[in-house]
Amino acid sequence: xxxxxxxxxxxxxxxxxxxxxxxxxxxxxxxxxxxxxxxxxxxxxxxxxxxxxxxxxxxxxxxxxxxx
Amino acid sequence: xxxxxxxxxxxxxxxxxxxxxxxxxxxxxxxxxxxxxxxxxxxxxxxxxxxxxxxxxxxxxxxxxxxxxxxxxxxxxxxxxxxxxxxxxxxxxxxxxxxxxxxxxxxxxxxxxxxxxxxxxxxxxxxxxxxxx
Numbered sequence: 001x002x003x004x005x006x007x008x009x010x011x012x013x014x015x016x017x018x019x020x021x022x023x024x025x026x027x028x029x030x031x032x033x034x035x036x037x038x039x040x041x042x043x044x045x046x047x048x049x050x051x052x053x054x055x056x057x058x059x060x061x062x063x064x065x066x067x068x
Numbered sequence: 069x070x071x072x073x074x075x076x077x078x079x080x081x082x083x084x085x086x087x088x089x090x091x092x093x094x095x096x097x098x099x100x101x102x103x104x105x106x107x108x109x110x111x112x113x114x115x116x117x118x119x120x121x122x123x124x125x126x127x128x129x130x131x132x133x134x135x136x137x138x139x140x141x142x143x144x145x146x147x148x149x150x151x152x153x154x155x156x157x158x159x160x161x162x163x164x165x166x167x168x169x170x171x172x173x174x175x176x177x178x179x180x181x182x183x184x185x186x187x188x189x190x191x192x193x194x195x196x197x198x199x200x201x
Contacts, residue, residue: 006166013147013150020144054198057191065178
């Protein structure tokens with residue numbers, strides 16, 4: 001698959017997420033992304049998992065990055 | 069009933085511009101250096117501490133009604149799993165230029181300092197949100 005195809009795949013997933021967020025906001029038939037994260041955060045293991053993922057993201061994108 | 073505004077700490081008004089300044093400074097440091105590591109961890113730690121001292125306000129989005137109907141939450145799980153699978157499929161293939169990961173795409177976008185600082189600010193806000201009670 002070409003790079004354009006891979007990027008298109010990401011774009012489709014993010015577009016679907018945006019659509020779900022809009023549907024959640026305006027119809028109330030789905031939880032918003034924020035509500036889904038709150039739910040996960042309320043689980044016994046949720047907060048440590050989210051915190052670890054968050055910490056890794058900060059380290060990966062802002063400390064171990066190769067900008068430009 | 070307790071006034072929800074009482075939950076807002078007095079430092080909150082200064083927190084956003086201060087965090088923006090920290091984000092700008094942190095993202096001006098060279099990656100792979102000790103200062104970048106120390107400032108990133110320090111800023112993240114401050115966001116967690118600030119979040120842990122802040123309560124959710126009344127009227128903010130709540131997860132309550134979805135606890136008994138987790139089917140709605142499955143949609144977000146499927147999207148997260150799809151993103152993870154697509155990322156993993158790209159990650160295990162080379163060359164990177166033909167199989168870009170989110171990280172490699174972010175490197176190109178983060179070349180602009182303003183974008184980098186905005187992303188750092190969003191990262192701090194996410195940490196604040198995770199730590200909130």
